Each structure stands twice: as C-alpha cells, then as structure tokens.
Amino acid sequence: MQSLQEKASAWSGVDAADAFAIDETNLFQKLGLQTFINLSTHFYTRVYDDEEEWFRSIFANSKKEEAIQNQYEFFVQRMGGPPLYSQRRGHPALIGRHRPFPVTHQAAERWLHHMEKALESTPDIDADSKVKMMNFFRHTAYFLVAGDELKNKKQEPSCKCKHGGCKSAAP
Amino acid sequence: MQSLQEKASAWSGVDAADAFAIDETNLFQKLGLQTFINLSTHFYTRVYDDEEEWFRSIFANSKKEEAIQNQYEFFVQRMGGPPLYSQRRGHPALIGRHRPFPVTHQAAERWLHHMEKALESTPDIDADSKVKMMNFFRHTAYFLVAGDELKNKKQEPSCKCKHGGCKSAAP
Numbered sequence: 374m375q376s377l378q379e380k381a382s383a384w385s386g387v388d389a390a391d392a393f394a395i396d397e398t399n400l401f402q403k404l405g406l407q408t409f410i411n412l413s414t415h416f417y418t419r420v421y422d423d424e425e426e427w428f429r430s431i432f433a434n435s436k437k438e439e440a441i442q443n444q445y446e447f448f449v450q451r452m453g454g455p456p457l458y459s460q461r462r463g464h465p466a467l468i469g470r471h472r473p474f475p476v477t478h479q480a481a482e483r484w485l486h487h488m489e490k491a492l493e494s495t496p497d498i499d500a501d502s503k504v505k506m507m508n509f510f511r512h513t514a515y516f517l518v519a520g521d522e523l524k525n526k527k528q529e530p531s532c533k534c535k536h537g538g539c540k541s542a543a544p
Numbered sequence: 545m546q547s548l549q550e551k552a553s554a555w556s557g558v559d560a561a562d563a564f565a566i567d568e569t570n571l572f573q574k575l576g577l578q579t580f581i582n583l584s585t586h587f588y589t590r591v592y593d594d595e596e597e598w599f600r601s602i603f604a605n606s607k608k609e610e611a612i613q614n615q616y617e618f619f620v621q622r623m624g625g626p627p628l629y630s631q632r633r634g635h636p637a638l639i640g641r642h643r644p645f646p647v648t649h650q651a652a653e654r655w656l657h658h659m660e661k662a663l664e665s666t667p668d669i670d671a672d673s674k675v676k677m678m679n680f681f682r683h684t685a686y687f688l689v690a691g692d693e694l695k696n697k698k699q700e701p702s703c704k705c706k707h708g709g710c711k712s713a714a715p
Contacts (some may be wrong), residue, residue: 375640376633376634377633377634377637377640378632378633378634378714381634389630389631389632389634390631393627393630395625396627396630405580409608429554455563455567456567459560459564459567460560460564461549461560462546462547462549463548463549463552463560463682463683463687464548464636464638464639464687465635465636465686466548466637466639466640466691467637467639467640468635468637468639468640468641468643469548469636469637469639469640469691469694470548470639472639472694503650512634513635516634516635520637520640523643525642
C-alpha cells in the first residue's frame with residue numbers, strides 16, 4: 374500500500390526532497406512576516422472572488438480574515454518562523470483540519486492555480502524561494518488529497534437502520 | 545463550539561502557552577539526537593511489554609523499531625532539529641495518522657504514564673526540559689483525543705443496506 378508521502382509525490386510530480394527543500398534555508402528570515410501576510414491576502418482575495426463557484430463555496434463558512442491569518446501563521450511556523458499557528462490553534466494537523474472539505478484532485482489544482490498567481494503578485498518573494506514554496510505547496514496539496522481518501526476507508530458503519538446495523542444481510 | 549486547542553487545554557489541564565513552551569529553547573540542540581532515540585526506545589519498550597493488553601494491542605500491527613523511529617523523528621523535527629520526519633514520511637498530520645487508533649481519554653492517560661516513566665529513565669534530559677516536554681505531551685495527547693472525536697462527526701453514511709441508504713425511513 375502506498376504511503377501518504379508516496380501518493381503525494383506520485384500525484385504531484387514533486388519528490389519529497391524537493392517538497393521539503395523549504396527547510397534548506399530559513400524562508401521566514403529571508404522573506405519576513407509582512408511578505409507572508411501579503412501572500413495569503415493575495416491568495417484568499419482570489420479564492421473568495423473565484424468565478425468557479427464550486428471552489429469558492431468550499432470556503433463559504435469561513436471568514437476571509439481568519440482564513441488569511443490561519444494560512445500565513447502556518448506558513449510562518451513551517452518555514453522557520455515563530456510557532457504562531459500552534460500557540461493560537463494547536464498542531465497544524467493538516468489532514469484532520471481539512472476533514473470537512475472535499476479535497477479532490479480538481480480542488481488541489483484550483484488551489485495551486487490561485488497560489489501560483491498569488492506568488493506572482495508578491496514581488497518580495499525571490500525566484501528561488503518561489504520555486505521552493507511552489508514545490509512544497511504542490512506536494513502538500515496532493516498529500517491532502519491522499520489524506521482526504523482516508524475518510525472513505527475503514528469507517529465504522531454509521532447506519533441508522535431500525536433493524537440494527539447493516540453488517541448483516543439486509544432485509 | 546470548542547476548538548481542538550480549547551478541548552486539549554481543558555482536558556489536559558495544560559494551557560497552550562505551557563504546551564508550546566518547548567519552543568522557547570531549542571530542545572534538540574540542548575539534548576541531542578541520541579537522547580531522543582533513547583527516550584523513544586524506553587517508551588516503546590514499555591508499551592510493547594505493557595501488562596494492559598487493551599493498550600498493548602493498539603500497537604500490535606506496527607513494528608516496534610518503526611514506531612520508535614517515527615516517534616523520535618517527529619520529536620526531533622518538532623523540537624528544533626532537522627525535519628527528519630517530513631523528509632521520510634511527509635507532514636506529521638497527527639490527527640490523520642492517528643485515525644486508525646482508538647485515542648480515548650483512557651488511552652491518552654496510559655500513553656502519558658509510559659512517557660513519564662520513559663522520561664524518568666532518560667537521565668540526559670534535565671528537569672526543566674522534562675517539565676516542558678511532559679506539558680507538550682499531555683496537551684498533545686488530549687489534542688488527539690479531541691481529534692479522535694471528529695471521526696464520529698459529520699460522517700457520510702456508509703450503510704451497505706440493499707434498500708439503498710438509511711437516511712430514509714428504514715423498512
């Protein structure tokens with residue numbers, strides 16, 4: 374059985390070594406807090422205005438300002454900065470926290486499309502950092518697609534049948 | 545609705561600030577790789593020999609050596625060292641990866657009991673680091689209990705009834 378990491382690499386086309394090349398330099402020290410805030414603001418401004426309603430609707434129950442803060446605090450923490458995210462919200466728990474959302478291949482590609490455009494709109498991020506970050510994002514997006522599949526596996530039956538559970542032959 | 549972080553703090557009795565005090569000093573630099581290997585070896589030696597079968601059986605499908613490596617690589621990565629865990633296995637995704645296991649309050653307490661004993665068996669960890677680590681472990685254990693509850697929420701019915709789904713009135 375393929376691991377989450379193997380699926381993420383196979384589906385994204387990004388090796389783990391390239392995905393985690395973000396750890397070779399301290400991107401937070403290089404780019405600074407404001408750059409991460411700008412990136413996430415550009416990203417979610419696109420997402421909340423997305424002409425593709427199926428994608429925009431995934432975020433309908435979240436406030437844009439909170440989505441921005443959650444994202445840049447996670448990026449800051451993961452890319453060498455202070456653990457802003459965990460201090461406020463606990464472990465990133467990426468798969469667990471994406472559980473309510475349909476993280477499909479299609480949704481991953483739409484997310485990555487907006488992130489690529491957001492990176493282009495953030496001139497303070499140099500070309501080398503952009504490549505590293507995009508590899509990390511691409512690999513992570515498909516890691517979450519792989520995580521999303523866990524929802525459909527090994528579920529306890531949640532059947533509400535009056536005859537008491539559908540493991541046995543149905544009436 | 546309480547957040548994962550709020551539940552973790554309420555149930556563990558450890559504030560987020562105390563749980564993430566592990567980030568105030570670089571514990572990896574202070575303690576070194578071998579100390580983390582020793583800690584996880586002591587921990588899993590206890591777990592795999594646990595006289596309480598219900599707890600020991602949770603780990604029955606995992607190899608002890610792999611469990612040790614997974615754990616110390618995560619600790620090293622989270623406590624200031626190189627990202628050994630992510631390079632090999634991807635994001636920690638603590639809730640997602642604990643999904644197959646019954647992370648109950650009782651299991652959390654048994655895990656913490658063994659970890660407290662494992663810390664006592666690892667003399668290279670100074671008293672201040674022990675307190676910080678135990679607060680982190682206690683808060684994290686209950687964060688995962690809170691994460692475990694997500695499994696029982698908002699599930700799609702996985703009913704196998706021949707009459708085609710049990711959302712409607714049962715026959």
